[in-house]
Amino acid sequence: MIDIAIILIFTKIGGLISRKFKMPEVLGALIAGVIIGPAVLKLVQHTESIKLLSDLGVILLMFLAGLETNLDELKKAGKTSFAIAVVGILLPLVLGTAAAYLFFTDFWENLFVGVILTATSVSISVETLTELGKLNTRAGVNILGAAVIDDVLGLILISVVLAMSKALESGASGAQAVTSLLFTFVKIIIFCVIAVLMIAVVPKFINKGVISGSHKRDLLTFCIALALLLAFVSEFLGIAAITGAYLCGLALSQFIHREYITKNIKAISSGFLSLIFFASVGISADIKSFNLKVLIITLVMFAIAVIGKLIGCGGAARLFKLSKSESLQIGVGMISRGEVAIITANIGMQNRIISEEIYIPTLIVVILTTIITPALLKMAFSSKHSSKLDSAN
Numbered sequence: 001m002i003d004i005a006i007i008l009i010f011t012k013i014g015g016l017i018s019r020k021f022k023m024p025e026v027l028g029a030l031i032a033g034v035i036i037g038p039a040v041l042k043l044v045q046h047t048e049s050i051k052l053l054s055d056l057g058v059i060l061l062m063f064l065a066g067l068e069t070n071l072d073e074l075k076k077a078g079k080t081s082f083a084i085a086v087v088g089i090l091l092p093l094v095l096g097t098a099a100a101y102l103f104f105t106d107f108w109e110n111l112f113v114g115v116i117l118t119a120t121s122v123s124i125s126v127e128t129l130t131e132l133g134k135l136n137t138r139a140g141v142n143i144l145g146a147a148v149i150d151d152v153l154g155l156i157l158i159s160v161v162l163a164m165s166k167a168l169e170s171g172a173s174g175a176q177a178v179t180s181l182l183f184t185f186v187k188i189i190i191f192c193v194i195a196v197l198m199i200a201v202v203p204k205f206i207n208k209g210v211i212s213g214s215h216k217r218d219l220l221t222f223c224i225a226l227a228l229l230l231a232f233v234s235e236f237l238g239i240a241a242i243t244g245a246y247l248c249g250l251a252l253s254q255f256i257h258r259e260y261i262t263k264n265i266k267a268i269s270s271g272f273l274s275l276i277f278f279a280s281v282g283i284s285a286d287i288k289s290f291n292l293k294v295l296i297i298t299l300v301m302f303a304i305a306v307i308g309k310l311i312g313c314g315g316a317a318r319l320f321k322l323s324k325s326e327s328l329q330i331g332v333g334m335i336s337r338g339e340v341a342i343i344t345a346n347i348g349m350q351n352r353i354i355s356e357e358i359y360i361p362t363l364i365v366v367i368l369t370t371i372i373t374p375a376l377l378k379m380a381f382s383s384k385h386s387s388k389l390d391s392a393n
Contacts, residue, residue, distance in 0.1 A: 066249020
């Protein structure tokens, strides 16, 4: 009880300080976790109880992300946003995996480094674009569309890599390994079929049996139960639990009572469980093991995080005849990493795919990209820089 109370107080204070500096509250919660953890004040240890609440926090966080995804916007995103998202995933994936070979020899660990670097958190970009009044510009719309597609493709990528690594490292060899791998792909296909049916059928079915306002609280309970059930099914099929939770949110995003569900899930998540998750990430980070090698890994990951999105997303935008300034704006808008990168690294640690030497740099990269993105966006959207770039040959 006292551990949870300390976590909630410190993370909320950290979040308020972050907000004061116009930064996401996630940043303050992460730093608060490091401060109260074994690395600094030693007030809280990473116990099984905190891990359970943390896991619930991740599931609700991704369920909320699905609920807040606008499927109509996703459908209208078009070829440009899709291309921006795909190239923005492929380039960091390839560069990250290749760069990891400078430090590690295990293929799955190196591939997972690339997977971590594919993530995009567009929340900080949306806040900045709204503040600048540029959210509805051509660049702003493409950033939003590409970010949603990036999230969906990123979750599929995490699940595929996780399932394949488990199948190939199960100790089987030869024909058994091939059979295990084929079985893994069959499970992924089954899950994809479930996903399509969920998104296509569930909204129509539940909207027919509209529940009156007085029974909405009962509905909330069933929605949370459904998110947990789909997270379990995902895990059972060897796919990341967060994918099932996100899928559940995506299916319910078309529900007639979506706003009520979203509002209440957000209250439970942002006021309680997600704070414990972000704090647990900080508590787990053993910053005492930070050394020269970890520093070099951090610098390399940070460089790829910036270059991968800047060139990948910006280059794809340029191929679709967007101006130089718009391409730069899109590339910059996709740089920020956030909760998805942290969640991915957490999954890698829990499944023993990556080591502590990758976990700590991931946290630092998330913090650094979150800090630099607003400043870079403001520069990219300034009329002075835009006109100079577009007039250049």
